[in-house]
Amino acid sequence: MGKEQVRIQMLGTSFTIQTDEDSVYLSRILDYVHDRITEVEGSMAVKDPLKVAILTAILITDDLFRQKAPSGQDEEEIKRITRSIMDRIENSLQ
Numbered sequence: 001m002g003k004e005q006v007r008i009q010m011l012g013t014s015f016t017i018q019t020d021e022d023s024v025y026l027s028r029i030l031d032y033v034h035d036r037i038t039e040v041e042g043s044m045a046v047k048d049p050l051k052v053a054i055l056t057a058i059l060i061t062d063d064l065f066r067q068k069a070p071s072g073q074d075e076e077e078i079k080r081i082t083r084s085i086m087d088r089i090e091n092s093l094q
Contacts, residue, residue: 008030
């Protein structure tokens, strides 16, 4: 599979990347990131694109960690800790 150029437009900026990933797979990734950005923008008072990007990265990392969490961990406890961290980050950014 050859390299393909893909234009990405998010948070008021756009750029082009080269990738050899399947276009359907890449589209799913971009849609997921866009949905998480929309969630951050809708649930927090933060409007600065850099801060939104950082908070979105934290949420996506949280998603990954939750999937890899040992089965004995309480999901509600993980949610509570993550929400607490997000609140502290949001408060420090304002």
